[in-house]
Amino acid sequence: MSRHVVATVAEIPPGRRKLVMVKGRPIAIFNLDGDFFGLFNLCPHQGGSLCDGIVTGLLQSSEPGVFSYSRKGEIVRCPWHGWEFDIRTGKSYCDPSRIRTRAYQVDTAAGATLIEGPYVAETVSVRVEEDYVVIDA
Numbered sequence: 001m002s003r004h005v006v007a008t009v010a011e012i013p014p015g016r017r018k019l020v021m022v023k024g025r026p027i028a029i030f031n032l033d034g035d036f037f038g039l040f041n042l043c044p045h046q047g048g049s050l051c052d053g054i055v056t057g058l059l060q061s062s063e064p065g066v067f068s069y070s071r072k073g074e075i076v077r078c079p080w081h082g083w084e085f086d087i088r089t090g091k092s093y094c095d096p097s098r099i100r101t102r103a104y105q106v107d108t109a110a111g112a113t114l115i116e117g118p119y120v121a122e123t124v125s126v127r128v129e130e131d132y133v134v135i136d137a
Contacts, residue, residue, distance in 0.1 A: 019051040030087045037087050038104030048080035
């Protein structure tokens with residue numbers, strides 16, 4: 001598996017998302033409070049774009065008339081037919097044992113660790129000996 005630089009951290013602020021292409025595959029990158037997650041962008045039902053879906057939370061009921069809302073901003077709903085997926089895992093809340101969208105591992109890395117850049121300056125070591133500056137060349 002190879003690594004691909006797809007965006008700067010600033011391009012996807014917390015609560016936002018971005019659609020990227022990696023090896024011809026559409027991948028939706030989501031930023032959940034500084035943690036990044038990637039999902040295959042096509043809903044397994046009929047191919048709706050998950051990146052265009054509504055990001056919401058999880059509404060659960062323990063009994064009729066009693067509801068709780070949790071995991072705000074961690075569920076994406078397909079814009080075509082409303083199928084819901086956990087942004088962190090890709091699992092569906094329609095049928096989590098059978099239906100899911102592929103989740104991709106997403107990390108952040110400092111630019112200097114990824115690429116040195118095309119220009120490298122020649123350096124020399126410098127040290128101070130009493131009152132003199134000495135350069136090793």
